[in-house]
Amino acid sequence: MKHHIVPVRLYLGIFGALMVLTAITVTVSFYDLGFLNTFVAITIAVCKATLVILYFMHVRYSNKLIWVFAGAGFVWLVILIAFTLSDTMTRAWIPLPPPLPM
Amino acid sequence: MSEPAPATNYLNWNYSIRSWLLTTDHKRIGLLYLMGVTFFFAIGGLMASLFRMELATPAGNLVTADTYNKLFTLHGVVMIFFFLVPSVPGVLGNFVLPIMIGAKDVAFPRLNLASWYVYIIGGCITLYVAVTGGLDTGWTFYTPYSSTYANTKVITAALGVFITGFSSILTGLNFIVTTHKLRAPGMTWMRLPLFVWAIYATSLIMVLATPVLAITIALIAIERATGIGIFDPAIGGDPVLFQHMFWFYSHPAVYIMILPSMGVMSELIACFCRRRIFGYSFVAASSLAIAIIGFFVWGHHLFVSTQSPYAGMVFSFLSFLVAIPSAVKAFNWTATMYKSSVSWQTPMVYAMGFMGLFLIGGLTGLFLANLAVDIHLHDTYFVVAHFHYIMVGGALMGYLGGLHYWWPKITGKLYPEWWGKFSALTVFIGFNLTFMPQFVLGFMGMPRRYYSYPVEWQALNVLSSAGATILGVGYLIPMIYLIWSLKNGKPAPANPWGAKGLEWTTPSPPPMHNFEQTPIVTEEAYAYGNEGHGHG
Amino acid sequence: MADSHGPLAHHFDSLEQQYESARLGMWTFLITEVMMFGGLFLGYVVYRTKYPDLFVAGSHHLDITLGAFNTVVLIVSSLTMAMAVHAAQEGRRARIIGYLWLTLLLGGTFLGVKVVEYSHKFHDHLIPGAHFQWHGAGDPVGPIQLFFGYYFLMTGLHAVHMIIGAGLLLWLIRLASKNRFSAEFFTPVEMVGLYWHFVDIVWIFLFPLLYLIGRHG
Incomplete structure (x- = not known):
């Protein structure tokens, strides 16, 4: 080999x-x-x-396949984090409505 | 055994229990999976029939509210993690994928066996939960209910799901490496059967998504056991973070369940229309597209969970995108059938069932991907009906179609054709009767997961419960005649359907190492010639 | 893979094919590891962006000297692991075993230091849960508890991986002393090597995230 x-x-x-x-x-x-x-x-x-x-x-x-596999995990981790942050970082842009009067 | 052709095959070379329990043969492991998933399907179905009975009357009078919660929770957990996810890959994928690509086995046979044991251990833990207190969080384990308030066996159930996840991971890993490295000479990527493409795409999802579920479920168990408070708003934690992590797995998991059945569909349509599949490369690529786009849509489960509207818009848009590769498949199947001479044998009848039901399931998914409409439909029976059309109407029909298609290959026996068609029709009718009324109920606002409801919804609920009975019968019939055929069925020839594909070139049942000699592939998949063009 | 039948399993055509399969399988496995740790990194990032100051306050209670020392230890262990693979490629058995023992020793050192760090936290009541105590004036305790929660989860999962790695090293040492490896067949050494380096990479990220960012003081 x-x-x-x-x-x-x-x-x-x-x-x-x-x-x-x-x-x-x-x-x-x-x-x-x-x-x-x-x-x-x-x-x-x-x-x-x-x-x-x-x-x-x-x-x-190594061959290209290993390059792709070595990178895939990190790319997918970025997807996970980026799209979750797209929620948590923009949540405060719209203020919550005031509590209902009792 | 009075088999023609070779005297020994993978079934009869050794009859001992030990040779089954310690087997590393992918074909035998496929059969072990068949026993496992059939068992869990029966358990999940039993729970469904119990709560459908409860729902036949508006008042909660058959079971208590607590019991009802446990029934639908375990129905979901069992059906998703122990039936749908492992069904097609575990049974059919294990059995035919290596043969289809001309390999002697999967890349890591011992790992393959280990993944079955992991699955069974996870299943046993879940059964233990079912009989000793149950679980009432819904299969989604939402926090803070699951982490703080639920009084049921959340930690044990989480352990069961956690363990089973590794079975899925190991199976996916095995198929990925097998497809890359063990293809026979001449079996190029563009000659692969579409079933292999679909299983490959599924395996990618399994490998990329399942570990996130594992850590999420582990966090629930840790939080519950130690009060560490990861998702606890009381110390600043974010319960919606749990939903993000959970759906990062669980939405792609929908594609783990449906993609393999789509692969089966491509095999069935090509075989029974005697046609090269229309747009082969597009159907192959659409499997990968579904697998990849499927990772960008999970936020549509969080539209009403205080997720930011801006994220909601992005997720809504991306959710619509998934419809494109799904439609590519549906159109290409239709185009394949167009003006071909279809032979209506049992697997093809199941395939047609898939087409109709998946179409309805997919199109109603577009309603739910719509931000505004989802506010009305979220957590109603509309959602329940939608995902049952995908998972039962789609995934399960595909699984049954594939099981009938490869049954002669797996067992070397033919089943009674009339009963096959009858069961397929019964399932189709029963299914529609069960779930079509639920679309209406959901649209009228009936929320899911309640054990009682206002009187005016009774008629539709009774229809649904009646349909469930027919559906149950429809599932029982194949169980009976397939088992019957093991002993009494006519011996199957190597290629009973006249299909193309390496799995049909080897005897039924196949010899221990699949082929006498490693095959050399010289033609594309589905090289059916011009037989189907007669009507043009 | 090295059974009594020799290193080539029945379903492969060549050692080359078997080696390539093992390597692709290992990388696929590492993808799953990235995603599993990824779930924890996600939570860490979400909460860090939500409570930046309190996470900094929490990180001041981590011992930067011990953290840096452990970083060096792990990088050295990665070097010795790489050298073990190198020795295996050249088929030099005594060297393989030597480097593996060295790697194991360094891994053990790392875990030992981790035990010291954990016991300090325990002493200072920084274990999240009912007995958590925080003496910073005016800081809300909740998010700081989250910081330590993630500290223990991330370093804990990492430590579990180190322990598994140590077990794998012992297994390799045993195989090597039975003379199972040669310049033609050393797949297990290389695969464990990939795993070990991956665990090192996780720490390469954990160290700045937990100990360093926003430290300056």
């Missing part, structure tokens, strides 16, 4: 990148960036996850 064997040096490089990103996200969390707080934290987490998926989990060297 043919398998792509990832060189050890690349694993170590990815590991180093993950460590650096972890250091950055922890450091950044001590500064107030306003609305960027969440954005930065999530972006760094997504980068770290992508590195793990592509290299440690070998998706980078």
Whole structure:
């Protein structure tokens, strides 16, 4: 069977990148960036996850089918969250009617 | 056994109980599922007949209100999680899908057996709930009633549903990998039978949606056990969040139930019209479209649950979209039948039943997807009638049609044709008599889930209960003659219908590994030639 | 899959087909895992957007040092797991076993730290339910309880996955010492590897969501 064997040096490089990103996200969390707080934290987490998926989990060297399957779960999770937020975030746009007079 | 052709097949190579309970053969597992779903169908049907009897009179006089609540709850839980969801994929999918694609088995045979055991364990837990206190939350487990106020066995029932969910997940996973990796040489995606496309699309939904149900149901149980308060408004929790999570599974679950039957339909129509299915690629793609769009519509169950009107508009619009791929299928089936010489054998009669009932069910769904109309119809018998037309009229008719179609292949026996047609007609008539009045009742405002009602609604309710009796008889007849045929039926030839498809090239019943040699596919599915064009 | 009949099961034509099936199956399984954790992430996001300040107040009671330490531990364990797969691809049995033990040790460390963190919360009466106590002046207690509810649910489900992963590692070690793996057949090692990395990814998201966002102080 043919398998792509990832060189050890690349694993170590990815590991180093993950460590650096972890250091950055922890450091950044001590500064107030306003609305960027969440954005930065999530972006760094997504980068770290992508590195793990592509290299440690070998998706980078896999066929298209694996790419699709690796992505599908995350896409569907976004659907779940986005459409639920479309309710919870817009619910307050229309004020509730006042209580009925007794 | 006096079988012609090969002496040993998957049924007779070993008769021991052990060889059944530890089997990893997809065909035997299909039969194990057949026993399971038939049993649970009988239980669910029994509950339905009890509360239909109660509803024959306006006053609540046969059972108490509490008992009534438990009856309809368990009817829903049993029928949905233990009959409709596993029926076509578990029985017919397990049996024919690997054969249809020319494989020796599913990709993970032991996982397949495990999923049956998981299903049975979940079922036993649910039966335990039924006999020791019941469940009265409705099959929807809505909070805060289920998490705080209900005095019935919510945690145990949640455990049963949770466990059964994994059976569904494992089945879906198995079919996905099987379809991708175990197709015979030459079996390209565009040569796959449409049943395989439908089961594949169903499996995608199972894999993507069921885990959310699992965690949701687990949260209910955890909240109830520990008072952690996830959905409790008293500490700022949001009960509507539960509804979002629940319907993220349970609306796609409707497609888990109906899509496989649509796949069966495509097989039946092609075979009994002797035609290549009209618009093959569109019918195949519409299965995937239904599976995907089905994930964007769940909010139409929350139109009156304080969901934001803006979300409501989006969900309403998207709900209408699902009608398109469903209609693509219906039109293509009709176009296939057009000017073909239809042979009216039992499976085809069931298929016609499906067509009529699914059409009504689908069109009334459009009423409910409409934001304004839904406010009037929500939680009335109109909704009850609508989803029974889809799930019983559609899914169950398709299942029975498929069971009759593949019965000679599964058992190697033919059933009495006259009784087959008779049962199909009885089911069709009984079904319409049961549920057509419920549309009217719902439109007049009769709410669902009440055990008594005003006197003026009695006539329609009596009609409905009478129809349910006919329907019950209609389901009993096949049970009798199919079991009868096991011993007394005429031996079935390899291809009793003259159908195309790999499953008809192997003996009935098939040998242990399905084929003597791995088949090599050289033609499209439904290569029926021009036999059907005679009238043109 | 490695039965007494050798690694190739009867219904596959080749080891390659069997390997590809296992890999696709594992990825499909991971989709279900994403969606299952997804239900919890959904609730977390909904409540965080509803009560942003109170969730920040709650997160100040989590120990950022222990959280960061555990993050590092898990990433190292992912590296050792990847190295175990690497060793398996090269068919080097002693190395497989060594890396697996190392991974197991790191997983155990993570769980140990988690126990310390949980016991702190228990000590401070931060377990949601009847005995929940909160000393922040003027904060409504309810949503903070929700924060800790989600903290325990998410990290708890994650910890359960870690424990299952530890069991899988022990199973692999046993198979490896029975010499079941070779450069031609090492599917179980790679599949458990995928699972382990997935559990790591979950933590990669849990750490900023629970410990970091809005911290700055």
